[in-house]
Amino acid sequence: MKERLLSIQNLSIKTKDEQLLLKDINLELNQGEMVALIGESGSGKSITARTVQGLLDSTMVVTGHVFYEDMNLLSLDKRNHHRLLGSEIGSIFQDYRGSFTPFIKVGKQMVEAIRSHYSISKKEAKELSLHVLEEIQLDSNRIFQSYPFQLSGGQVQRVAIGLALALKPKLLICDEITTALDVMTAEAVLDAIEKVRKETRCAVLFITHDLVQAYKRSDHIFVMQKGRIVEEGTPEQIRCEHQHPYTKELCSCLLSLPGERYLHTHQGVRTV
């Protein structure tokens, strides 16, 4: 039976001067599922994620419900909400700057972060850190011993991803995590997330501009435009049976996958 982990119901958000940012968002995510949120820039993907993370600007007017397990996150105070971050709700952002203190070695910071969530020894935390660094194809020993300023931007981002995975969250929010990575590295990172998802049955909310990745990797896709969800469905439904003009436009940019031919017909789009 599917176990619901996250349920966003009729979520609407306005700024204090009444600008509508989100309107009636409904989205569900079960344990072990990967759900993609795609849509144009400014459509409200990150705001939706930030609501779940408790990172919204406090002046925003929020209505609706956001249940994580049986907790309504919108009625939690900030302190209790932030306590969920890390080992319950993990986050990987596109902007990884500020994830690490520049003049403390990466390994020390990883070990401390892991031990702030789990009561394990330093040796165990180090082994876990090296393991996740290897999973995302970093030279684990070297990276562990390095200071963040000695690493490239992409390496620091991957360490941040490794750390989020090491905390084994039940829900992992990935916001545009591959934008700054080269194609091979992006694939390796997404493979590592996939592996953790299979091992731990964590749910993943995968925010991306990359329709191909959403199509390949997710169980369900939500399409956002101008603060609303305009369409949702399985990757196949979104690709081949879409109804909304915006989804149609998005899909028209989708190149055929290897071994497929991509046809526009009077009934919509078909792969052959």
Ligand SMILES: Nc1ncnc2c1ncn2[C@@H]1O[C@H](COP(=O)(O)OP(=O)(O)OP(=O)(O)O)[C@@H](O)[C@H]1O
């Ligand atoms: N702190 C804020 N105060 C007011 N408006 C905001 C704030 N943060 C975001 N917005 C607005 O909310 C809307 C949705 O922004 P959001 O960051 O969720 O978009 P997005 O879909 O994630 O875009 P992108 O793909 O470019 O990251 C935008 O119009 C944005 O300008």
